[in-house]
Amino acid sequence: MAAMKSSQPIPTPEQAEAYRREGYLRFGQLFNEEELGELSRTIDYLIETLPKGKRPEHLDVPHFDHPCLMKFLTHPAVLDAVEALIGPDITLWSSHFISKPGGDGLPVSWHTDADYWKGRLQPIEVVTVWLAVDRSNRENGCMRVIPGTHHERKERRYRDLPEGSNVFGTTLEENEIDEAKVVDIELEAGECSFHDAWLIHGSLPNHSPRRRCGYTMRYMPSSVVFAPLGPRDTHKVFLVRGKDLSGGKTIYTEIPKPV
Ligand SMILES: O=C(O)CCC(=O)C(=O)O
Numbered sequence: 001m002a003a004m005k006s007s008q009p010i011p012t013p014e015q016a017e018a019y020r021r022e023g024y025l026r027f028g029q030l031f032n033e034e035e036l037g038e039l040s041r042t043i044d045y046l047i048e049t050l051p052k053g054k055r056p057e058h059l060d061v062p063h064f065d066h067p068c069l070m071k072f073l074t075h076p077a078v079l080d081a082v083e084a085l086i087g088p089d090i091t092l093w094s095s096h097f098i099s100k101p102g103g104d105g106l107p108v109s110w111h112t113d114a115d116y117w118k119g120r121l122q123p124i125e126v127v128t129v130w131l132a133v134d135r136s137n138r139e140n141g142c143m144r145v146i147p148g149t150h151h152e153r154k155e156r157r158y159r160d161l162p163e164g165s166n167v168f169g170t171t172l173e174e175n176e177i178d179e180a181k182v183v184d185i186e187l188e189a190g191e192c193s194f195h196d197a198w199l200i201h202g203s204l205p206n207h208s209p210r211r212r213c214g215y216t217m218r219y220m221p222s223s224v225v226f227a228p229l230g231p232r233d234t235h236k237v238f239l240v241r242g243k244d245l246s247g248g249k250t251i252y253t254e255i256p257k258p259v
Contacts, residue, residue, distance in 0.1 A: 003088070003241050006076035011084040011194075019085055023150035023199035024183075029190045030077040030131065036190045039072055040133055043097055043213055056213075057106050057167045059097035064236060067256040069095065073217055074255065078129060079241045082219045085127050085194060089222040089242030091250065093126055094235070098167065099133075099213035100141050105206025107141065109161060109171030113197040113218075114153070120229055126197035126220045132187035133213040140212035141204045143185045143193065146178060150198035172200065225249040 008030060011019065019025040031039065046066070047056045063069040072078070073092055082090055100106060114124040136142040158170040177200065185193045195201060206212050223245035226237050236253040244250065 003079070004076045006080050008077035008080065010080045016084055019194055019196070022147040024145045024147065024185070024193060024195040024201075025085075026185055026187070026193045027081065027191065030081060030129070030192055031072070031075065031190060033190075035072070035075070036133075039131075039215065042066065042068060043099060043133055043215070046097065047099060055106065056097070056099035056101060057108075059099065061094060061235070062097055063095050068259070070238075070256055071258060072215075074238075074240045078217060079219075081192075081194075082127060082129065083241065086125070086219065086221045087242075089245050090240050091220050091222045091224065091226070091252070092238040092240045093121075093218040093220050093224075093226070094216075095218060096216045097133075097213060098216065099211060100203075100206035102140070102206060102209040102211050105141055105212060106165070106167050107205040108143075108167045108201075108203045110177055110200055110202040111158075111168060111170075111172060112149075112156065112200055113195075115156060115158070117197065120227060120233070120235075121220065122225045122227065124197050125224050126218050128195050128197070129192050129217040129219070130185075130195065131192040131215045131217065132189055133215055134211050135187070135189045136212050136214060137186040138184050138204075140208040140210045141206040142187065142212070143195075143201060143203050143214065144182050145185060145195060146181050146200040147183055148181075149200040150196040153198050171202075176200065222246060222250070226251075 156176055157173040225246045238255050239252045
């Protein structure tokens with residue numbers, strides 16, 4: 001069956017080349033105003049109904065419990081953009097709202113996503129669509145990247161961080177970070193950027209009065225094999241476009257029907 005296509009712009013071949021070279025790409029809008037409003041109301045609801053003690057930076061895999069988010073994760077504009085970067089056979093790997101409240105929003109330490117997914121994905125080839133639900137700039141802790149670091153697919157060294165001080169419990173060692181090369185990705189609400197799983201990135205705390213919420217939507221070519229770590233690894237992946245190229249090794253969950 002032919003995939004439904006969108007009329008939204010997709011990365012040009014030059015932009016796709018820049019993505020491959022730098023490991024990230026700043027891009028424009030994917031959703032219209034109405035869709036963005038709906039996504040925004042969904043995150044507002046998730047924050048209002050957070051279990052006691054859970055912070056809004058930690059809304060990981062919200063689409064497992066809230067299938068209404070599949071509408072955004074399988075949106076033709078998103079998949080067309082992703083297809084321009086990784087090809088037409090696409091697995092939805094994960095999603096995460098990282099919402100930093102104004103005032104005490106937590107930083108995200110320097111890391112590569114690949115370091116968190118080792119042992120489960122083979123090979124680790126993931127593109128993250130980082131969608132700015134709120135305007136995201138230096139003031140409220142926008143994403144920061146170190147261009148080109150995704151070319152070095154090496155073992156990196158981390159050190160522990162004080163509990164509760166960061167979205168993660170560890171950070172890359174100082175000698176892994178060249179501060180002079182850091183690029184801040186400032187986005188208007190509704191705009192997005194893409195980044196490669198091997199790129200070093202992070203973000204500063206949010207001491208401003210404005211919330212900074214990003215929705216990370218993560219995709220991989222369907223040739224990547226997802227192997228759960230064991231019976232306790234209940235993570236679910238979805239074949240969202242094209243065909244399975246994992247040779248039947250990745251087990252997919254059926255995409256829930258829209259309600
Ligand atoms: O939202 C942030 O500040 C960091 C996002 C991030 O680490 C990611 O998308 O992999």
